[in-house]
Amino acid sequence: MLSVKDVTTFIQGKKIIHDISLDIKPGEIVGLIGPNGTGKTTFMKTVLGLTKFTGSISIDKQRITENNHQALKKVGALIEHPAIYPFLTGRQNLLLYSESNKDLEEIISTLKMENFIDKKSKNYSLGMKQKLGIGIALLNNPELVILDEPMNGLDIESTIMIRDVIRKYANQGCMFLISSHILGELQKVMTQVVLLRSGKVILNRSMDLLNQDSSKKYYVQVDKKNLIENLLSRNNIDYQWVDNCLEIDSQDVKLMQDLIFQNGFYLNRLEPEKLNLEEKVIRILSDKEGSNNEE
Amino acid sequence: MRNNLYQETKKFWYQKKPLWGILTLFILMYYSLITGHHNKMDIIQLFGASQWISIILVTISSDFLSMEYRDNTIITMLYKSSNQFNIYFSKIITLVLYSVLLSLCGIVFTILETIFSHQLLTINILRALICNMIEIFLYTIFIVTLSLLLISLVKIDAIVILIGLMLGFLGATFSNIFTSLFHTWDRVIRWNPLNMIYIINQLSDSKYFKYSLLNNMQLVLGTIGYAMIFLVIGYWTFKNRRV
Numbered sequence: 001m002l003s004v005k006d007v008t009t010f011i012q013g014k015k016i017i018h019d020i021s022l023d024i025k026p027g028e029i030v031g032l033i034g035p036n037g038t039g040k041t042t043f044m045k046t047v048l049g050l051t052k053f054t055g056s057i058s059i060d061k062q063r064i065t066e067n068n069h070q071a072l073k074k075v076g077a078l079i080e081h082p083a084i085y086p087f088l089t090g091r092q093n094l095l096l097y098s099e100s101n102k103d104l105e106e107i108i109s110t111l112k113m114e115n116f117i118d119k120k121s122k123n124y125s126l127g128m129k130q131k132l133g134i135g136i137a138l139l140n141n142p143e144l145v146i147l148d149e150p151m152n153g154l155d156i157e158s159t160i161m162i163r164d165v166i167r168k169y170a171n172q173g174c175m176f177l178i179s180s181h182i183l184g185e186l187q188k189v190m191t192q193v194v195l196l197r198s199g200k201v202i203l204n205r206s207m208d209l210l211n212q213d214s215s216k217k218y219y220v221q222v223d224k225k226n227l228i229e230n231l232l233s234r235n236n237i238d239y240q241w242v243d244n245c246l247e248i249d250s251q252d253v254k255l256m257q258d259l260i261f262q263n264g265f266y267l268n269r270l271e272p273e274k275l276n277l278e279e280k281v282i283r284i285l286s287d288k289e290g291s292n293n294e295e
Numbered sequence: 296m297r298n299n300l301y302q303e304t305k306k307f308w309y310q311k312k313p314l315w316g317i318l319t320l321f322i323l324m325y326y327s328l329i330t331g332h333h334n335k336m337d338i339i340q341l342f343g344a345s346q347w348i349s350i351i352l353v354t355i356s357s358d359f360l361s362m363e364y365r366d367n368t369i370i371t372m373l374y375k376s377s378n379q380f381n382i383y384f385s386k387i388i389t390l391v392l393y394s395v396l397l398s399l400c401g402i403v404f405t406i407l408e409t410i411f412s413h414q415l416l417t418i419n420i421l422r423a424l425i426c427n428m429i430e431i432f433l434y435t436i437f438i439v440t441l442s443l444l445l446i447s448l449v450k451i452d453a454i455v456i457l458i459g460l461m462l463g464f465l466g467a468t469f470s471n472i473f474t475s476l477f478h479t480w481d482r483v484i485r486w487n488p489l490n491m492i493y494i495i496n497q498l499s500d501s502k503y504f505k506y507s508l509l510n511n512m513q514l515v516l517g518t519i520g521y522a523m524i525f526l527v528i529g530y531w532t533f534k535n536r537r538v
Contacts, residue, residue, distance in 0.1 A: 012537075045370075048370070048373075048374040067378060067379075068377075068378075069374055069376065069377050072374050075374065077370070077371070079367075079370050083366065083367045083368040083369075083370055084366060085366060085368060086366060087310050088306070088309050092305075092309060096302050096305065097371070
C-alpha cells in the first residue's frame with residue numbers, strides 16, 4: 001500500500017504541495033486531477049523522492065526519502081515526457097532497466113510495439129515514444145505505477161489498449177497514480193479521484209461515491225403545471241423550467257415530493273442530473289471558489 | 296553501483312560519440328605528426344595526445360551528463376537508483392576508463408609511427424611513454440570531474456566546451472601570467488588549479504618545473520586534490536539540481 005501522510009513540498013523555498021495525505025491500496029487506480037500548475041507533477045515527483053518534502057511517504061511500510069529510494073525498487077513512472085535515449089532502439093531502452101527477458105518480451109507484445117521496437121527511438125512518433133515510456137514504467141512487475149498524462153499523443157486504438165493494460169495490471173494488484181487532462185478517459189479506468197487545487201486536496205473520493213453524491217439538481221416531470229408551480233412558490237421552493245421539466249435543487253426534493261403527494265398530485269418523472277466527470281470537477285472547483293470568496 | 300556502471304557503459308558505447316572521439320584523436324595526432332618536428336620530444340609527448348585527449352574528454356563528458364536532462368531520462372535514473380552518488384560516480388568511472396582507452400590509442404599510434412619511420416624505440420622512450428600515460432590518467436580525472444562540475448553548474452554544453460578549450464590551450468599561459476604578475480605570492484599562486492595543467496608534461500620532462508614551481512609530488516597531489524574538490528562540489532550541485 002502507498003501511504004502519503006501530511007506531505008508538504010517546497011521548491012526554491014516556495015510551498016507547492018500543502019499537507020497532502022493519501023492512501024492507495026493494491027488494485028486501486030487513483031486519478032490525480034486539477035487545473036494547470038496545481039502541483040500534480042510535483043506531487044508525483046515527491047512520491048518518487050525527487051523533491052524536498054516534509055511528512056512521510058511509504059510503500060508497504062518502507063519509507064521513501066530524498067536520499068533513500070530502496071522502497072522505489074518496485075515502482076515504475078512516466079513523468080512529463082517519456083524518458084528515452086534517442087540513440088538507442090526501443091528494445092535497448094527497455095533492456096537498460098529490465099530484470100528479465102521474459103518480462104521485456106511480454107511488455108513489447110502487450111503494448112504492441114513489435115513493429116518498431118528494434119528501430120532507433122529518435123525516429124519514433126510521439127505516440128510510439130509514449131508507449132515505450134509506459135513500457136519502461138511497467139517493467140519488472142511494479143507494485144506502483146505513476147503515470148503523468150499517459151494518453152498524450154496516443155491514437156484511439158492505443159488509448160483503448162493502454163486503458164485495458166492499466167485495468168489488467170490493476171487486477172493483478174498493481175496500484176496506479178495517474179494524472180490526465182482528458183478526464184473522460186481517466187473516468188473510464190480510475191477507482192478513486194483526487195482533485196488538487198493550489199497544491200491542496202479539495203476532493204478525495206471513490207468514483208462510486210462521487211457518482212452517488214454529486215447530483216445537485218433534479219429534474220421533475222409533472223402534470224398540472226400551474227397548480228404545482230403555485231404549490232412550490234407558496235412554500236418558497238426555487239425552481240425553473242428546463243425542456244418541460246422542473247429543475248430543482250436536491251435539498252428541496254424531499255419537501256417537494258411530500259407537498260405533491262399530500263396535495264394529491266403525482267410525479268411522472270424524477271431523476272438526478274447526470275454529469276460527466278468534467279462537469280462535476282468544474283462544479284466542485286466553482287463551489288470551492290465560491291466558498292473561498294465568502295470566507 | 297554495479298547496475299549503474301553497467302547502464303552507463305552501455306549508454307556510452309551505444310552513442311557514436313566515443314568512436315568519433317578515438318577517430319578525432321588519431322586525426323589530431325597525425326596533424327601534430329606532419330606539422331611538428333618529429334623529434335624525441337614529440338614522441339614522448341605522444342604527438343600532443345594529452346592535450347587532444349583533454350579536449351575530446353571535455354566535449355564528451357559534458358554531453359554525457361547533460362543528455363540525461365535533455366532527454367528527461369534523469370528522472371528514471373534518479374528514482375531507479377538507490378542513491379544519486381552511484382549515478383554521478385559511475386559516470387566519472389566510465390569517462391575515466393574511456394580516457395585510459397584514448398591514451399592507449401595514443402600510445403599504439405606513437406609506437407606504430409615510430410616503427411614505420413624506422414626510429415629506435417629505446418627503453419628510455421618507452422619509460423617516458425608510460426610516464427606520459429600516468430600523466431594523462433591523472434589529468435583526465437581532473438578534466439572529467441571539472442567538466443561534470445561545470446555542466447552541473449552552467450547546464451549549457453557549449454559554455455563547458457568553451458571553458459575546456461580555453462583551459463586546454465590557454466590554461467598554462469594564464470597560470471604563468473598570474474604567477475609573474477603576483478610573483479611575491481608565488482608560493483600560494485602556484486597552487487592555482489590552472490597550474491595543474493603542467494602535469495601533462497612535467498612528469499616526463501622536468502624542465503617544466505621552472506613554469507609550474509611545483510615539484511612532481513606536489514603536482515600529483517595538487518591534481519588529485521583538485522579532482523576531489525571538483526568531485527565533491529560537482530556531486531553536491533548535481534544532487535541539488537531540480538529535476
